[in-house]
Amino acid sequence: GNSVTQMEGPVTxxxxxxLTINCTYTATGYPSLFWYVQYPGEGLQLLLKATxxxxxxxxxxxxxxxxxxxxxxxLEKGSVQVSDSAxxxxxxxxxxxxxxxxxxxxxxxxxx
Amino acid sequence: xxxxxxxxxHLIKTxxxxxxxxxxxQSGHNTVSWYQQALGQGxxxxxxxxxxxxxxxxxxxxxxxxxQFPNYSSELNVNALELDDSAxxxxxxxxxxxxYNEQFFGPGTRLTxx
Numbered sequence: 001g002n003s004v005t006q007m008e009g010p011v012t013x014x015x016x017x018x019l020t021i022n023c024t025y026t027a028t029g030y031p032s033l034f035w036y037v038q039y040p041g042e043g044l045q046l047l048l049k050a051t052x053x054x055x056x057x058x059x060x061x062x063x064x065x066x067x068x069x070x071x072x073x074x075l076e077k078g079s080v081q082v083s084d085s086a087x088x089x090x091x092x093x094x095x096x097x098x099x100x101x102x103x104x105x106x107x108x109x110x111x112x
Numbered sequence: 113x114x115x116x117x118x119x120x121x122h123l124i125k126t127x128x129x130x131x132x133x134x135x136x137x138q139s140g141h142n143t144v145s146w147y148q149q150a151l152g153q154g155x156x157x158x159x160x161x162x163x164x165x166x167x168x169x170x171x172x173x174x175x176x177x178x179x180q181f182p183n184y185s186s187e188l189n190v191n192a193l194e195l196d197d198s199a200x201x202x203x204x205x206x207x208x209x210x211x212y213n214e215q216f217f218g219p220g221t222r223l224t225x226x
Contacts, residue, residue, distance in 0.1 A: 043220045044217040091154075099157040102154030
């Protein structure tokens with residue numbers, strides 16, 4: 001079935017560092033891809049999305065490009081801030097069952 | 113526009129008991145999905161409700177059941193609680209006609225089973 005694999009965490013960076021969180025997927029057809037963020041004690045918030053190959057989703061300085069040839073959707077940010085500390089989830093939409101399939105999450109900590 | 117709300121925020125139960133969690137969908141949405149997020153894991157799909165009918169189910173036993181009401185709010189019921197049911201339960205609402213099925217999540221209910 002469909003699945004999402006994220007890089008192992010936790011990830012700890014200094015403020016203003018460059019961030020990459022890897023995400024690869026296995027899916028039949030052409031799923032839509034998402035990055036969600038979960039701040040401590042809160043639910044999930046949609047960070048960005050891409051609905052077809054070569055689409056680039058972007059929001060709050062974060063970017064991710066839908067790469068069909070490598071089945072990847074890596075999250076990047078050029079200069080992270082302490083406020084970016086959270087858990088990040090890569091996900092895809094299983095169109096057949098209308099459900100989101102999530103990766104295991106990557107905990108990001110940014111130190112000042 | 114009101115977002116997705118869930119109640120209660122926290123709940124403590126003992127093994128074997130039954131629990132009901134509640135979710136109010138975002139205005140204009142007609143579909144509710146429930147997810148279980150164990151500690152340190154990604155959310156796992158439990159089931160989805162559309163027009164008061166179950167519209168897809170994940171790999172969860174029948175003791176996990178749900179309801180959707182005419183106002184599109186929803187309940188998740190879990191019978192015969194087990195220790196492994198301890199988790200954050202997330203509700204998400206969406207408008208099913210949307211192509212990419214964007215789902216909007218509530219803050220969750222933290223269930224602890226002792």
